[in-house]
Amino acid sequence: MIRQFIDELQGWLLKKSSLQLHVxxxxxxxxxxxxxxxGDTTQHRHQRSKSFVRNAYNxxxxxxxxxxxxxxxxxxxxxxxxxxxxxxxxxxxxxFCFGVDSNGQGFLSPGSxxxxxxxxxxxTGAESFDSYALGTKIAIGNGTGQLYTLRSEDPVDSYISLxxxxxxxxxxxxxxxxxxSLGEVGLIGRVITGGDSSMYALxxxxxxxxxxxxxxxxxxxxxYTISLVYxx
Amino acid sequence: MIDYIAxxxxxKTAHNLHLPYIEAHLEVEMTRDGKSLLHKRQRSKSFVRNAYNxxxxxxxxxxxxxxxxxxxxxxxxxxxxxIGKRDTPVSWIPNDVSSLxxxxxxxxxxxxxxxxxxxxTGAESFEDYYLSxxxxxxxxxxxxxxxxxxxxxxxxxxxxxxxxxxxxxxxxxxxxxxxxNGWGEIILIGKVNFxxxxxxxxxxxxxxxxxVFSRDLLPSSVNIPDKxxxxxxYTISLVYxx
Numbered sequence: 001m002i003r004q005f006i007d008e009l010q011g012w013l014l015k016k017s018s019l020q021l022h023v024x025x026x027x028x029x030x031x032x033x034x035x036x037x038x039g040d041t042t043q044h045r046h047q048r049s050k051s052f053v054r055n056a057y058n059x060x061x062x063x064x065x066x067x068x069x070x071x072x073x074x075x076x077x078x079x080x081x082x083x084x085x086x087x088x089x090x091x092x093x094x095x096f097c098f099g100v101d102s103n104g105q106g107f108l109s110p111g112s113x114x115x116x117x118x119x120x121x122x123x124t125g126a127e128s129f130d131s132y133a134l135g136t137k138i139a140i141g142n143g144t145g146q147l148y149t150l151r152s153e154d155p156v157d158s159y160i161s162l163x164x165x166x167x168x169x170x171x172x173x174x175x176x177x178x179x180x181s182l183g184e185v186g187l188i189g190r191v192i193t194g195g196d197s198s199m200y201a202l203x204x205x206x207x208x209x210x211x212x213x214x215x216x217x218x219x220x221x222x223x224y225t226i227s228l229v230y231x232x
Numbered sequence: 233m234i235d236y237i238a239x240x241x242x243x244k245t246a247h248n249l250h251l252p253y254i255e256a257h258l259e260v261e262m263t264r265d266g267k268s269l270l271h272k273r274q275r276s277k278s279f280v281r282n283a284y285n286x287x288x289x290x291x292x293x294x295x296x297x298x299x300x301x302x303x304x305x306x307x308x309x310x311x312x313x314x315i316g317k318r319d320t321p322v323s324w325i326p327n328d329v330s331s332l333x334x335x336x337x338x339x340x341x342x343x344x345x346x347x348x349x350x351x352x353t354g355a356e357s358f359e360d361y362y363l364s365x366x367x368x369x370x371x372x373x374x375x376x377x378x379x380x381x382x383x384x385x386x387x388x389x390x391x392x393x394x395x396x397x398x399x400x401x402x403x404x405x406x407x408x409x410x411x412x413n414g415w416g417e418i419i420l421i422g423k424v425n426f427x428x429x430x431x432x433x434x435x436x437x438x439x440x441x442x443x444v445f446s447r448d449l450l451p452s453s454v455n456i457p458d459k460x461x462x463x464x465x466y467t468i469s470l471v472y473x474x
Contacts, residue, residue: 007248007249010245010248010249011245011249013241013242013245014241014242014245014246014249014251014253016238016241017238017239017241017242017245018242018253020234020235020238021235021238021239021242021255021275021277022277022278022279022358023242023253023254023255023256023277023279024254024279024283024284024287025251026251026252026287026291027249027251028251048249050249050250050251051250052250052251052252054472056252056291057252057470057472057473059290059291060252060254060287060290060291060470061396061398061470062324062329063286063287063290063291063323063324064254064283064286064287064468064470065396065397065398065468065469065470066324066329066335066336066337066385066398066400066422066468067329067330067385067387067398068328068329068330068385070330076389076391076394076472077387077389077391077396079387079396092326092327092328092329092330092331093323093324093325093326093327093328093329095290095321095323095324095325096289096290096293096321096323097320097321097323097325097326097425097426097427097428097438098320098427098428098429099295099319099320099428100293100294100295100320100321101295101319105293106293106321107292107293108293129250129472129473129474155294157294157306159303159304159305162303164288164304164306166288166292166293166294189293192325192427194326195326195430195431195432195435195436196430196432226291226292228284228287228288228291228292230281230284230303230358231358232358
């Protein structure tokens with residue numbers, strides 16, 4: 001609770017100082033909710049996501065500074081991306097185009113797929129700025145240890161108090177017959193690398209501490225909210 | 233002083249919260265016969281709505297398709313005042329921002345792309361989409377400046393501050409034979425794209441627009457003597473977490 005208060009205080013200071021300096025302030029929140037079929041909420045956590053990884057920073061830099069994504073080395077001072085398989089991807093550009101409000105592009109995954117969009121896992125490895133994949137993705141399905149993974153919901157955009165937000169939601173149903181432990185959540189984008197080529201790039205990985213139990217028959221709802229504060 | 237404190241706070245809190253902290257700095261230098269007539273380096277607090285919208289579109293994978301330009305809407309306003317929008321995010325795709333004629337790299341003789349100078353003195357506004365006054369046109373005639381091609385981009389990593397920077401530099405020469413009076417403003421124009429389709433045989437389909445990312449007003453108007461050379465450097469930075 002105290003940690004959350006300090007984070008919010010720092011977030012307020014960052015917002016104020018960004019407004020003073022007239023520079024963009026990007027933030028992200030993660031909301032996790034587990035409900036039973038009867039409607040009982042067994043878990044609800046709302047937290048600031050402090051987990052943008054290098055891929056996301058590199059895309060921000062590429063976009064705002066107009067520098068190509070063409071470095072051949074991964075790490076500090078280099079601009080490129082790493083796909084969820086761990087391979088380096090570099091070129092003149094990387095980013096989002098085409099129609100990203102439909103499933104299959106951007107952060108919006110079709111159903112019964114977990115290559116991109118909001119994905120969940122059982123991994124408990126520490127968060128790292130250089131993460132490029134979840135530790136252990138939860139498989140899709142209704143079998144033991146599997147979650148029935150629905151398509152990403154249509155995104156919801158809003159603008160309140162100088163803050164533009166996009167909210168991304170995805171549901172996961174546990175039809176497996178037993179409890180599944182949620183240890184990590186990731187946001188993976190389908191990033192365009194060419195006219196007919198793309199890659200899956202992790203933007204954020206949040207460790208769920210302590211892990212959340214998704215009981216048999218429970219539904220998990222994951223919400224990521226990405227925001228940018230505009231000056232007045 | 234307030235900016236100094238705000239910078240310290242932003243840097244520290246962004247680090248603690250693992251959030252990106254973006255900065256821009258502007259360097260202006262005017263020389264003649266090797267003598268510096270003007271040299272200023274200042275924090276640029278002048279990103280305009282277009283820059284924010286392009287960043288939001290890419291950070292959140294949002295289509296920049298709103299018909300209205302203003303608070304809460306995502307699209308761009310071009311240097312002619314028209315709205316650029318499409319059912320796709322706005323990006324640099326499919327062009328190479330490091331090549332002349334793309335990104336922020338205005339080519340030789342081009343005063344509609346890259347760093348561009350003007351005579352206006354209108355107050356800076358977040359809604360700016362062009363110069364407030366007349367552009368100083370390219371050329372060697374009266375009242376004109378020779379617009380050099382934008383220099384190659386310079387990326388620098390500062391390990392101590394964990395800051396990655398890209399510098400966009402352009403030179404302007406006064407070959408007009410006379411003094412140019414009243415230089416008052418600088419804009420940074422990017423060439424952004426709405427890439428909406430691709431065909432294996434036909435290639436990319438995209439709309440390209442020239443849009444202002446930043447407009448900076450000089451503290452006071454400057455006269456540019458004959459034979460003077462101006463150097464402008466925009467440095468855009470992102471602080472990375474450790």
